[in-house]
Amino acid sequence: MRLKKADRLRLATLVTIGVCATVVVTMLALLILVDHFAKDYAKQQAYERLQQLSWQMRDSLDRGITRVIDQTRVVADLNTVRNANNPEDIRQIFDNLQNKFTNYAWIGLTDASGVVFASTGSLLEGVDVSQRPWFRNGQQQLFTGDYHPALLLEKKLPEIEGNWRFVDVSLPVRRSNGEYRGVLGVHLSWEWAHGVADALLIPADRQYMVEVIVVREDGMIILGPDYLQETKISTSSLNLARSGKAGAISEKWPDGRRYLTGYSQTGVNSTDSSLKWSVLIRQPEEVALATFHDLQQQILMVGGGIGLLLAIVAIGLTRHLAKPLDDLSTAIMRQSEDGTIDTIPILDGYHEVHLLSMTLAKMVERERLHVIHLRSLNENLEHLVQERTSEIEQKAKALEDSLAQQIIIQQRLQDSEAELRATLQNANDAFIAMDQQGVIVDWNDQAERLLGWTRHEAIGQKVSELMIPSGLLDGFHRGMHRFLNTGESNVINRRIEINAVRRDGVEFPVELALAAVPVQQGYRFIAFLHDITERQMQQASLKAMALKDALTDLPNRRALMQRLPESMARTKRIGKPLAVFFLDLDGFKGVNDGYGHEAGDELLRTLAQRIVGVVRATDTVVRLAGDEFVVVLEMLNGNADAIEVAEKILQAIQQPFALTAATVTLSGSIGITMYWPEDMTTADQLITLADGAMYAAKKMGKNRAVVV
Numbered sequence: 001m002r003l004k005k006a007d008r009l010r011l012a013t014l015v016t017i018g019v020c021a022t023v024v025v026t027m028l029a030l031l032i033l034v035d036h037f038a039k040d041y042a043k044q045q046a047y048e049r050l051q052q053l054s055w056q057m058r059d060s061l062d063r064g065i066t067r068v069i070d071q072t073r074v075v076a077d078l079n080t081v082r083n084a085n086n087p088e089d090i091r092q093i094f095d096n097l098q099n100k101f102t103n104y105a106w107i108g109l110t111d112a113s114g115v116v117f118a119s120t121g122s123l124l125e126g127v128d129v130s131q132r133p134w135f136r137n138g139q140q141q142l143f144t145g146d147y148h149p150a151l152l153l154e155k156k157l158p159e160i161e162g163n164w165r166f167v168d169v170s171l172p173v174r175r176s177n178g179e180y181r182g183v184l185g186v187h188l189s190w191e192w193a194h195g196v197a198d199a200l201l202i203p204a205d206r207q208y209m210v211e212v213i214v215v216r217e218d219g220m221i222i223l224g225p226d227y228l229q230e231t232k233i234s235t236s237s238l239n240l241a242r243s244g245k246a247g248a249i250s251e252k253w254p255d256g257r258r259y260l261t262g263y264s265q266t267g268v269n270s271t272d273s274s275l276k277w278s279v280l281i282r283q284p285e286e287v288a289l290a291t292f293h294d295l296q297q298q299i300l301m302v303g304g305g306i307g308l309l310l311a312i313v314a315i316g317l318t319r320h321l322a323k324p325l326d327d328l329s330t331a332i333m334r335q336s337e338d339g340t341i342d343t344i345p346i347l348d349g350y351h352e353v354h355l356l357s358m359t360l361a362k363m364v365e366r367e368r369l370h371v372i373h374l375r376s377l378n379e380n381l382e383h384l385v386q387e388r389t390s391e392i393e394q395k396a397k398a399l400e401d402s403l404a405q406q407i408i409i410q411q412r413l414q415d416s417e418a419e420l421r422a423t424l425q426n427a428n429d430a431f432i433a434m435d436q437q438g439v440i441v442d443w444n445d446q447a448e449r450l451l452g453w454t455r456h457e458a459i460g461q462k463v464s465e466l467m468i469p470s471g472l473l474d475g476f477h478r479g480m481h482r483f484l485n486t487g488e489s490n491v492i493n494r495r496i497e498i499n500a501v502r503r504d505g506v507e508f509p510v511e512l513a514l515a516a517v518p519v520q521q522g523y524r525f526i527a528f529l530h531d532i533t534e535r536q537m538q539q540a541s542l543k544a545m546a547l548k549d550a551l552t553d554l555p556n557r558r559a560l561m562q563r564l565p566e567s568m569a570r571t572k573r574i575g576k577p578l579a580v581f582f583l584d585l586d587g588f589k590g591v592n593d594g595y596g597h598e599a600g601d602e603l604l605r606t607l608a609q610r611i612v613g614v615v616r617a618t619d620t621v622v623r624l625a626g627d628e629f630v631v632v633l634e635m636l637n638g639n640a641d642a643i644e645v646a647e648k649i650l651q652a653i654q655q656p657f658a659l660t661a662a663t664v665t666l667s668g669s670i671g672i673t674m675y676w677p678e679d680m681t682t683a684d685q686l687i688t689l690a691d692g693a694m695y696a697a698k699k700m701g702k703n704r705a706v707v708v
């Protein structure tokens with residue numbers, strides 16, 4: 001009976017289907033896994049970059065407003081601003097400050113009723129501004145006014161591109177006797193904020209369509225693209241920023257596009273400014289993830305090609321492996337009519353088929369098959385080695401292609417990381433990253449310029465050994481231990497001023513903003529540092545101005561109330577008395593009335609030089625107000641020393657004063673009070689006693705000194 005082919009799938013077909021299905025499933029799983037991790041990594045890198053830009057913009061705005069508040073306070077405390085009755089004296093101070101800080105569009109001082117008394121460039125002098133918010137709110141305390149258009153000054157200020165927009169800072173001004181004088185107001189030009197945004201975005205960020213948007217509390221955009229300027233929005237990132245949070249999200253904006261948006265809010269850690277601006281840094285999602293999409297297409301193309309190649313190889317290999325079985329099956333089907341098998345071919349495909357064919361052939365010719373088997377086995381081994389070698393070469397090539405693709409993927413990821421590093425390298429502030437053991441893991445070029453250590457030298461070093469002063473090390477270690485154990489810190493997510501150490505060992509002040517980012521192994525600490533040496537020097541200079549009399553360049557009353565207690569303490573420590581002179585000119589009012597205030601000011605300056613020339617360099621000469629002067633003499637032996645110096649001063653006063661307008665002769669009255677080491681008198685009491693002695697000298701005929 002002849003065998004018939006069954007209506008079943010052949011072995012070659014089944015193996016081909018199985019191998020192809022396995023290849024397809026494996027490649028799909030691999031492509032999905034690579035695509036998922038690549039997309040997550042690209043999006044996380046973009047989130048971190050936008051969030052860091054939002055932090056930097058927020059800190060720059062906070063620093064700018066704080067600097068304006070500090071400078072306004074210092075100016076309001078100047079003796080000239082508090083007491084001068086000549087607007088020219090005050091205007092000169094305002095103009096100098098405006099020339100030094102060009103973002104001040106207008107600075108003005110009003111009287112108590114709201115009429116501008118003195119201002120930069122004399123703008124609005126004599127104009128009633130009592131209804132303006134900065135005057136009404138600044139009469140009792142510090143006031144910071146939010147972004148608004150110029151009203152009274154729009155047509156008086158120089159023309160600019162667009163319209164003038166201001167941020168206001170104002171506070172009350174009181175005279176030396178505590179009397180309310182008026183309100184000092186400063187209009188900060190909004191061009192300042194545009195300059196901060198321009199400085200923040202490097203060319204690479206502009207090329208990739210990164211946009212800075214600042215939103216007022218009422219939802220109005222006050223800084224951003226022209227088509228969004230002064231429009232209102234309501235987005236998820238804005239709501240998160242208003243709640244005091246900082247981070248980055250993916251969201252859909254009113255224009256229908258999806259953006260990756262970093263968000264934060266200004267004024268969170270400020271005790272002075274009431275300005276709460278939401279800072280949004282956005283980038284179109286398709287631009288932020290453009291590199292990923294390119295990589296995704298390449299992965300799909302390469303993966304599809306590899307899958308197709310493997311399928312073709314699988315089909316060919318299956319056909320090759322199944323062919324011996326097909327040949328054997330065909331030979332068996334060719335039977336003779338009596339059921340005997342004519343010939344059984346010796347098949348060399350692989351061992352199992354060969355063994356089967358040999359077993360069947362032995363039934364026909366055992367002896368001949370034995371010889372053929374030995375010869376065939378020897379040839380088959382060599383052929384099998386060649387086949388296995390070919391298979392290994394093919395698999396090695398496939399593995400090599402796969403590794404090459406992995407290298408391409410890794411290079412794309414490195415390019416994305418390089419973009420983020422370029423952003424940090426070009427930041428205005430020093431950027432330092434460290435792990436939770438305090439070991440530095442990242443360090444940008446600004447940190448190298450600020451601290452003197454190169455990136456290669458800094459990475460791997462402990463921050464406590466590199467830049468923290470020895471006096472702060474204990475506090476640093478305690479703070480790190482507390483945060484890692486409890487999650488609480490007085491430094492994290494705040495701006496503080498501390499000292500840092502350069503490579504040459506010099507300490508200098510910096511403003512530090514520190515954040516803790518959770519990572520797989522705990523926390524990574526991100527720090528931005530900004531050198532504030534110049535700012536502190538400016539503040540010190542303004543404070544020094546506040547202790548000087550503008551007319552005579554002598555110390556003023558405030559300086560006297562600082563120095564006199566120090567002199568009294570030295571008297572008790574050394575054991576030698578001091579004397580306080582209270583000097584008032586006789587007839588000075590006649591000079592003012594007869595020759596004008598300019599002549600009186602010239603006389604006072606000359607008198608100040610004469611008094612300084614009489615006393616020692618270690619003594620103190622102070623102008624209180626008008627023609628009143630105070631002299632503090634230390635290291636005296638008794639009353640006689642004080643009287644001797646007083647006589648010299650009276651003689652110096654009696655010398656003619658050659659003024660521009662005329663030559664005049666005056667005299668003076670001096671009241672003297674002594675302070676001994678055992679006395680319990682206060683500084684205020686000493687000045688009061690000396691003042692009373694001066695009036696006693698006037699009653700006794702003037703041109704004399706009286707000792708209390």
